[in-house]
Amino acid sequence: MKKRLIIPAALVLTALCCSSCDEKACYCYERVSSSQVRESIVYVDIETPCSSQSRGGRGCIESNERGTINPEDIAK
Numbered sequence: 001m002k003k004r005l006i007i008p009a010a011l012v013l014t015a016l017c018c019s020s021c022d023e024k025a026c027y028c029y030e031r032v033s034s035s036q037v038r039e040s041i042v043y044v045d046i047e048t049p050c051s052s053q054s055r056g057g058r059g060c061i062e063s064n065e066r067g068t069i070n071p072e073d074i075a076k
Contacts, residue, residue, distance in 0.1 A: 010076060024045075024046050025042070025043055026041070026050035028058050028059065029061075029071040031076060037075040038066050039071065050062045056076070057076050059075055
């Protein structure tokens with residue numbers, strides 16, 4: 001009897017855990033020196049634009065923009 005309850009409960013728990021993983025990776029670039037840029041990854045809610053993570057010395061882009069924009073141009 002207990003096994004009958006455990007398996008459906010485990011399936012529901014797994015489904016809940018997977019549905020709460022609505023995050024995306026934003027790629028941020030920050031100038032370390034005049035010739036060097038450092039890349040970091042910030043995870044945000046799927047609805048949040050990556051550009052909202054840009055700060056004074058850091059510029060952030062969406063993952064699909066990588067390779068189309070020069071990191072030197074993004075880092076401030």
